[in-house]
Amino acid sequence: MKHSQPPRRDFLRYMGTLALSAPAVAAANEQDKITFPPIYDKSEKPEQTEPPADPMNERVGVAIVGLGRISVNEMLPAFAQSKHAKPVALVTGDRAKGLKIAHQYNIPEANVLDYRDFEKLARLPEVQAVYIALPNGMHAEYTSRAARAGKHVLCEKPMANSVAECQQMIDACKKAGKKLMIAYRSQYEPMDRALVKMVRDKKLGAMKEFSSVNSQDMGDPQHWRLKRALAGGGALPDVGLYCLNAARFLSGEEPSEVIGNTWSTPGDPRFREVEESCQFILRFPSGFMASCSTSYGAHKSQFFRLNGAEAWAEMDPAYAYHGLKLKVTRVVDGKEQASDIQIEEKNQFAAEMDHFAQCVKQDKEPHTPGEEGLQDQRIMEAIYESARKGRPVKLSPPQHTRGPEPQDQQGG
Numbered sequence: 001m002k003h004s005q006p007p008r009r010d011f012l013r014y015m016g017t018l019a020l021s022a023p024a025v026a027a028a029n030e031q032d033k034i035t036f037p038p039i040y041d042k043s044e045k046p047e048q049t050e051p052p053a054d055p056m057n058e059r060v061g062v063a064i065v066g067l068g069r070i071s072v073n074e075m076l077p078a079f080a081q082s083k084h085a086k087p088v089a090l091v092t093g094d095r096a097k098g099l100k101i102a103h104q105y106n107i108p109e110a111n112v113l114d115y116r117d118f119e120k121l122a123r124l125p126e127v128q129a130v131y132i133a134l135p136n137g138m139h140a141e142y143t144s145r146a147a148r149a150g151k152h153v154l155c156e157k158p159m160a161n162s163v164a165e166c167q168q169m170i171d172a173c174k175k176a177g178k179k180l181m182i183a184y185r186s187q188y189e190p191m192d193r194a195l196v197k198m199v200r201d202k203k204l205g206a207m208k209e210f211s212s213v214n215s216q217d218m219g220d221p222q223h224w225r226l227k228r229a230l231a232g233g234g235a236l237p238d239v240g241l242y243c244l245n246a247a248r249f250l251s252g253e254e255p256s257e258v259i260g261n262t263w264s265t266p267g268d269p270r271f272r273e274v275e276e277s278c279q280f281i282l283r284f285p286s287g288f289m290a291s292c293s294t295s296y297g298a299h300k301s302q303f304f305r306l307n308g309a310e311a312w313a314e315m316d317p318a319y320a321y322h323g324l325k326l327k328v329t330r331v332v333d334g335k336e337q338a339s340d341i342q343i344e345e346k347n348q349f350a351a352e353m354d355h356f357a358q359c360v361k362q363d364k365e366p367h368t369p370g371e372e373g374l375q376d377q378r379i380m381e382a383i384y385e386s387a388r389k390g391r392p393v394k395l396s397p398p399q400h401t402r403g404p405e406p407q408d409q410q411g412g
Helices: 008-019 069-081 095-104 115-123 136-148 163-176 190-200 235-251 348-362 370-389
Strands: 060-065 085-091 129-132 152-155 180-182 207-217 257-263 277-283 289-295 297-308 311-315 326-332 335-341
Touching: 060 069, 060 348, 069 085, 069 095, 069 348, 085 095, 085 115, 085 348, 115 136, 129 136, 129 348, 136 152, 136 163, 152 163, 152 348, 163 180, 163 370, 180 348, 180 370, 190 235, 190 297, 190 311, 190 326, 207 235, 235 277, 235 289, 235 297, 235 370, 257 370, 277 370
Parallel strands: 060 085, 060 129, 129 152, 152 180, 207 289
Antiparallel strands: 207 297, 257 277, 277 289, 297 311, 311 326, 326 335
16 A cells, blocks of 8 residues: 655644654652743743753762863863763873863862873772773773773773774773763764654655765864874764764664775875775665765865655754754655754753763663774774775674663653
8 A cells, every 4th residue: 555645734743743852861850850830822832941950969970081172172061061970080191281170170189180090090989980082092991991990981982993992992891890882972962863763753754865974174284183093094983983873873774885985185294194085885784875975174064864765854064063953855735845853952962971871870781882883993994995995895784783772762
C-alpha cells in the first residue's frame, strides 16, 4: 500500500512538539523544584522553569586538564549553567595562568597542579573526574594516568591519534573501573537531538543521503594542530570528524566502505606535516551515502543536509558552539513547505558535562563512551588508507559504539 502524506496539521503539530522539546537535564532533587501559575493565554508558548540543580556539595568535582582556548573560553564558563558538576582543580604548565583562573572560579591555589604533579590528583578526594583538553597526541597518556589515579575521564575529541591509543584508553579505564566519555557535544545539542528523533520517527522517510562541509582557515603554521605528532592529522580529525560523526549518529548506521582523498597546497608552510583538506564518501549497508568535505585552508563553512525519501533537513550553520539553525522541507497538501525548527539554545558544553556527571553519580555508561571515539578513529584511518592507495577500503561492523540515550531524552 502506498504511504500517504500526513495531514498538514499533523506535521505542523509534530514540528511544534519538537520546538518545545529542548532537553532539560533531569534533576535529582525534585523537592527543590520551583513552579509558577500560568499567566499567558493559550496562544503563547508555554512558560518553562528550569529543573533544579544539585546542591554544590553534591555535584561531581572535575579537574580541568589543559587551559587552552576550549577550556578557558567554553568549558569553564559552561559550569555556570551546569546542574550536576563543578570545577575543583586545574592542571596546567603555566601556574600564573592557572592561579588567575583559580581565583575566578573559587578553586583553591593548592588545587592548581603542574603536569609533573598529575598523580597528586589521587590525593584530592574532591576530584571525582577529569576533563582532558590537551592536544590529541596527549589524550592517551593522560587518560591512562587519570584512570590509574582513580578518576573518571571526559576526553575531548578526536579521542586519540590511532586505533591502538584509543584501545589503550578504553582498557585503562575498564581496568580501573572508571567511566570514559568522549566529548561529542553535538550528540547532546537540542537541535541535533530533535533531528535524531525525527529520523527515528520516520518523519523524513527512508534515509538516502548526507552531505556536509566543515572548514576553517588556519593561520599560524606553528600551531599544534598543524604538527602531526600532536594532532594526528590535519583537517580530517579536527573539523572533518564532525561531519563523519554526524553521518553516523543521525542515520543510526555504521559505514561498510569508505573512499578518501587528501590535498595540500604545494609550498604552503602550514601543511608540511598534515593535510590541508580531505574529501570522503561513506557507504552504508542500507544504501545510505554520506559525502563530506573538510579543509584547513578555506573560509569557515559549517553545514549539512540530510536527505530522506519524503523530506530533507538542513542545519546551516551546523557544528558551531552557538547560533545553529535547523530547517526541514517537505511537500504538505501538495505544496513545498519549509519549516524553521525553533528550539531554545542550550550550552553544549554544560549539556555534555551534565550527562557525564549523571553517569558518574548513577554508575551508568555514557552515551558517547570510548568505543564511539574508537569507531571514528577506525573510519578515519580507513579514509587515509583509501587516499594513499587510491581505492575504496572496506570496514567491518563494530561490536559496540554508543551507550544508552542521554537521560533527558527519555523523560528521566
